[in-house]
Every structure is written in structure tokens, then in C-alpha cells.
Amino acid sequence: MKRIVLTGGGTAGHVTPNLALLPRLKELGYDIHYIGSYNGIEKKLIEQYSIPYYGISSGKLRRYFDWKNFSDPFKVIKGYGQARTLLKKLKPDVVFSKGGFVSVPVILAAKHRKIPAIIHESDITPGLANKLAIPNACKVCCNFPETLKYLPADKAVLTGSPIREELLSGNRLKGLTYCGFQSEKPVIMVIGGSTGSQFINKIVRSLLPDLLKDFQVLHLCGKGKLDSSFEHTKGYAQFEYANKELSDMFALADLVISRAGANAICELLALRKPNILIPLSANASRGDQILNARSFEGQGYSVVIEEEQLNSVILLDAIKKLFQNRNQYINAMAKSEQLNSVETIVQLLEQAANQKK
Numbered sequence: 001m002k003r004i005v006l007t008g009g010g011t012a013g014h015v016t017p018n019l020a021l022l023p024r025l026k027e028l029g030y031d032i033h034y035i036g037s038y039n040g041i042e043k044k045l046i047e048q049y050s051i052p053y054y055g056i057s058s059g060k061l062r063r064y065f066d067w068k069n070f071s072d073p074f075k076v077i078k079g080y081g082q083a084r085t086l087l088k089k090l091k092p093d094v095v096f097s098k099g100g101f102v103s104v105p106v107i108l109a110a111k112h113r114k115i116p117a118i119i120h121e122s123d124i125t126p127g128l129a130n131k132l133a134i135p136n137a138c139k140v141c142c143n144f145p146e147t148l149k150y151l152p153a154d155k156a157v158l159t160g161s162p163i164r165e166e167l168l169s170g171n172r173l174k175g176l177t178y179c180g181f182q183s184e185k186p187v188i189m190v191i192g193g194s195t196g197s198q199f200i201n202k203i204v205r206s207l208l209p210d211l212l213k214d215f216q217v218l219h220l221c222g223k224g225k226l227d228s229s230f231e232h233t234k235g236y237a238q239f240e241y242a243n244k245e246l247s248d249m250f251a252l253a254d255l256v257i258s259r260a261g262a263n264a265i266c267e268l269l270a271l272r273k274p275n276i277l278i279p280l281s282a283n284a285s286r287g288d289q290i291l292n293a294r295s296f297e298g299q300g301y302s303v304v305i306e307e308e309q310l311n312s313v314i315l316l317d318a319i320k321k322l323f324q325n326r327n328q329y330i331n332a333m334a335k336s337e338q339l340n341s342v343e344t345i346v347q348l349l350e351q352a353a354n355q356k357k
């Protein structure tokens, strides 16, 4: 039996592509194990799939000053030792990483143990964790064609991003019941990334009196970000995070307002959901979401409004316009060339695992 170790974590975007690979890997008979941090979101997500999970010590790698910069290197070194021990014990044929800080010691340990490692970069430009991992990986998968120029030519493969199969077969009626929606009004779905966004939550909630006249609003607002004052607002349903019910929620959505995390936007494209993207500002990140969003805007898939330009009048106007012109966006998305990402990545994993033998 072939064995694979998956890794990646920190935010859901570094885990859900791994989840998307699970059914095919199981079909091919892989014995699947997961290495993540002690208590990151990856632990909760992976445990729902009954995959053996090993927590290691993990620290954040920052480019800016923080007192934790002095303690985190020790955590990463400890994590590296733990990853080496785990890989010695598990002896996987191949390692696959979806990135995030916790994956770096795992990839370094794989190199040390001479286990082939394949990594995936979802964003247009590689993040710091993947930059450190690239020299130690045998292949680097990417989501956007624009990324190829940032990667070593002998390692780069354009695969797209694996999307959970079940997202494509949601049930609108089940979604309606789950949200307690009763009217036939169209549904706006709001997703502020896997951890929610205070900024988007606030502006959307301020618009509810206007929006609820014509729409129902399904809001995935992030952990700890529910607002109890809207508990009994008819036509508004808020949830911290959606797990298996996400498919039915997507089926329900006529229009989506979202951050521009790479996975979320690829899901919107695959599902042909007209969308307004509000990328995470360059002040709060390395600006990767702005690049993701601009790429989608350029291809006619999305309306993009940067945080600094956004206010409630602009958002309301954009929602109304997009709803009117939604077919134009649906048609553009329908013409996009969808890569069979799961199959391409699994084939790379098979090749790497067989080489090791």
C-alpha cells in the first residue's frame, strides 16, 4: 500500500485543497496521514474525515518586527525535529503540501529523509512559506498561469486548484431550509474568507435594511463574529463557518460578495457565481488577494472593489448593477477553461511515489 503525508494549515485556504484530493487518493488505495499544527483550523477540518492527524510545534514566519520573532524560530526548530521523527516512523512514499507556515518544517524533513515532496501555491506570487519550501520540493503546482514566471521552470506545473467535488452538487432547497429562508427573493451570499472579515461584516450589516427589500442575505461571518442583534432579522442568516452544508449554501447563492482568497474565487468560478470581490488590503497582507482579484476582473469573471475605495453607497450600487448584468458574468465564467486539478496533482503524486520505490 502506498502512503502519503498531507500538510498545510493556518487558514482554511491551506487545507480545503487537501480535502479535495482525499476521495481520489482513497480510491487509489493510499494510506493517508496529515501533519498540521497542534490546534490550527486544519486539525478540526481533517478530523471530520477520520484521517490520522499529527500535531507539531509551529511558529509564524514574519517579515515585520514582533517580539514573537524571537520565540517562534525555536518553535519552528522543534517542529522540524518532530516532523523528522514522524516521517521516519511513517515512511511515506510522497508528501504533499498546500502551504502555510506549518508545512515548512515538514517539507525540510521530507528532503532530509529523501522523500519526494510536491507543494502547491494557490496565489499569483508565492508566499514566504512556499518560497522556503520550493528548493526542497520536486514539483511546484500552481493555480494561475501568471505564477509560472516566479517558479523554477524544471519544477513548475500549472494544475489549477483542487476543488471539493461535493461543492458542485449542492441542493438549493436544502440550503433554503438550512437558512430558514421562506421567500423567493434572490440570495446574496457573503464570505469574508475562512476567518471572516470585520470590515465586510460591518458594511454588509449596515446595508441590511436596503438589501432585505429585494434580497435575502446568507452571511458566513467568521468565528466569534456573529452579531446577536440580527438574530431575528427575517431574510438574514448568519453562520460562523460552513462545513458540509457549504455545498447547499453555494447552490442557494445568486450573487456572492467575497474576499479574494485564491480558493474561494476558484470555487466561485467553477460554480459560475456572479461575484463582487473585496480583496484583503495591501496594508494587512502582502497584497496577494489584490493580484488574484485583478486577474479575475481582467477575465470578466468578477467585479472588484478595493477596501480603501469601498463604502456602503458604492457597495449597494455594485450589487444592484451586478445583479442586473449577472448573465454577462455567468457567460464569461462558462467560457473559462477548467483544469482537472485533482487528477493532474494526483498523477504527479503517483509519479513521485513510484520514483521513490
Ligand SMILES: CC(=O)N[C@H]1[C@@H](OP(=O)(O)OP(=O)(O)OC[C@H]2O[C@@H](n3ccc(=O)[nH]c3=O)[C@H](O)[C@@H]2O)O[C@H](CO)[C@@H](O)[C@@H]1O
Pocket: 011, 012, 013, 014, 016, 017, 122, 123, 191, 192, 193, 194, 195, 220, 240, 241, 242, 243, 246, 260, 261, 262, 263, 264, 265, 267, 280, 285, 288, 289, 292
Ligand atoms: C488572510 C489570509 O491569509 N488569506 C489568505 C488565505 O485565505 P483563506 O484561508 O481565507 O483562503 P481561501 O479564500 O483561499 O479559502 C478559504 C476556503 O475555506 C472555505 N470556507 C470558507 C468559509 C466557510 O464558512 N466554509 C468554508 O469551507 C472556502 O470554501 C475555501 O475553500 O489563503 C489564500 C490561499 O493561499 C490566500 O489567497 C489568502 O490571501
